[in-house]
Amino acid sequence: MRFRRFLVLVVVALTAAGCRPAAVPTSGGLPSYDHILVVVEENHSYGEIVGNADAPYLTSLGTNGATMTQSFAVMHPSEPNYLALFSGSTQGLANDSCPHTYSTENLGHQLITAGQTFAGYSESMPSPGYSGCVDGRYARKHSPWVNFTNVPSSSNLRFADFPTDYARLPRVSIVAPDLCHDMHDCSVSTGDTWLKNSLGGYASWAKTHNSLLVVTFDEDDRSADNRIPTIFFGAHVATGGHGERITHYTVLRTLQSLTGVACTGNSCAASPITGIWN
Template identity: 50%
Template sequence: MIASFALAATSLGLWASESSAAAAVPTPDHVVVVVFENHAYGQVIGTSSAPYINSLVAGGADLTSSYAETHPSQPNYYALFSGDTQDVTDDSCVTPGFSDEANLASELIAAGKTWASYNESLPGEGSTVCKSGKYAQKHNPWFGFGNVPTNTAHTMSAFPTDYTKLPTVSFVVPNLCSDMHDCSVRTGDTWLKNNLKGYADWAKTHNSLLLITFDEDNRLSGNRIPTVLYGQPVKAGVTSGTTYNHYDVLRTLEDMYGTTHAGQAANAKDITGIWNS
């Protein structure tokens, strides 16, 4: 009898622990992740060069100790998307579908959720081209995975104006100018306002989330990058000094929808302390 009671109590404790962990993050109806390029936290947050991003900080959450994984750009995109750099060490174009490792898209699809990417200057729907004008494959890690359908990779013009038609999770990747790589912080900030303000405003009242982050810093700030979250699930004006990285962001997105964990996300932690419930 005592042993049975102890076993039941232990099971209850495990259930409570798992339930608590699951409740640590919200489950938004939609998440849109936007990735910018090569700027440190102090080059964007609190500056006059990024008035729109800073307005999102004021109405959302600012992760003040958010870090990228490495240099240069491309391995960080793979880390954010799949919990692993997939042995990518530079910005060279990859062979499309070279990996079948788990990633955010494959996990969402397996869990019955929906996924898409919206890629500015992509020359055509599902195109796996290496480069085209201001478009660069190195910022679009989904093309490296054979278990992510290429028809989920869209041009930016396909981003819906009816936001209810968005997939569960989507990534938006600006081109080499709009992402602040070749052009200024203000250029990228203006692009974000012009292309995502409608969604951000809508997300504030429709249980949805906008997450803005950067692939890496300018190599001068210990790889500390801006990461901002905005939408109805987020407390307005909150800051978190907890140290987070790309793996933690991936883990948080996975836990929002109860998927498995890809790569190093299995050892990562959820973003907490910024949510309304």
Template identity: 55%
Template sequence: MVRTRIAVALAAVALTTAGVATAVATGHGSAVDVRPAAASVPQFDHIVLVMFENKKYSSINGSSSAPYFNSLASQGAKFTQSFAITHPSQPNYVALFSGSPQGIVDDTCPANLGSKANLGQQLIGASRTFKGYSEAMPSDGYTGCSSGTYRRKHNSWVDFSNVPASSNVRYSTFPSDFTQLPTVAFVTPDMCDDMHDCSIGTGDTWLKAHLDGYAQWAKAHNSLLIVTFDEDSGTSVNQIFTVFVGASVKVGTYNESINHYTVLRTIEASYGLPGLGNAASKSPILDVWQ
């Protein structure tokens, strides 16, 4: 009888300890989640990735200036150890799109990268679709370096000749019927709304006004929203705020180290595509999926 009670007590302690460890690892401190990581990334009908500018993680996380960013984080998977690749902006955009900065070290425009492999080319070659939506770009297919508050340095897909001009479009053409979105869409706000030239609050308001509808729709329509930053505010740490919100996402805080290559690899894995460049050596994110 005594031995039985001891055995039961030890088993209870073991289960409690395991549960606490899992809760800490996943960020679910009050609700223990003992489910294992998914075996693969879900194949989403649509993925929309939005890139903001030049803010370190601590400037967004918990900030009263970014209530919507933090609201999104509470609805999805927040990554507390997410990092950009380098400084300044342009090589990060190129790295996220192609698995490498492709030798780019500054914001010099134009960066003509020819037919080097990239995510847009991968998707189109696999009978999927890709579009990049740039706010304030003056016309679809535009290849100029700047116009008003638009900057080509934040539009990496235009740098590759194997991504058709029809994939390079104005944000004003972003569909209100989200079923009409391409398989993968990248969204670039203009130089004010992306926080480069304007405040965190400006970017926060823009994100809520323009993409909350998609974020809520995605949860029930096998789709995903990724919100991230190109780089931090110029520090050597280069830690950025990154959130996944949508279908199949386990709400929580995740502390594995990820970067732009990890995000690229995760998008590729959703559609059975091989990793490009430095993304090939990254494992896709698996622990955030139900």
């Protein structure tokens, strides 16, 4: 009892002094983050991004974070991979069609049900809660949360709504850049510059605020192995290349483990990434 009172007094003193206690590990030994931000880019292989002179910012994130050197998309084309990353299933979809409606379990619904928070931020989406398939450079197929009836429309936000005070972010956020800035229609250099200018502030903040940035891609350039870049950057991340073979299902299982929610669908056959944490 005396030790417990002493511990409380230490935490209060640290907080009053402006110091943050270290992240409390989850039951699986993973850090427990205050905020996790996932960004999904488009249609480039590992070799087209990591170490490419046209992607200096992404390369720097990998150098100063954890680069997963054996990361693979689930399939081609794009949309099934977004569904896999969000729900643990491609939902039987094998194309990029729209609209679709699902009621199965997914990361957003899990977090909200568990009393946590989730939001998807889509660049160039015309209005919060928008459910149309296409508007200018916005494409619903890259915003999987819109397809699930158990995720409220209030979680479907524009990137224009992304807070400048990062402490106001949900526990987990997913950012879908538009068709130019996700490198689908525009160059690697354009997408890399957008990421630095738009989310570089969050990346720097995350390092000292118990938060995490994950950058991954939906699929590669249609090569045989579908090897894609996946980078973890932020607090408690061990820098360097990591050769563990992962897929979108592995990334989802890791996000679920980091936030203490259950696996879903094919993420239950994957193990969370454990070797990249300090």
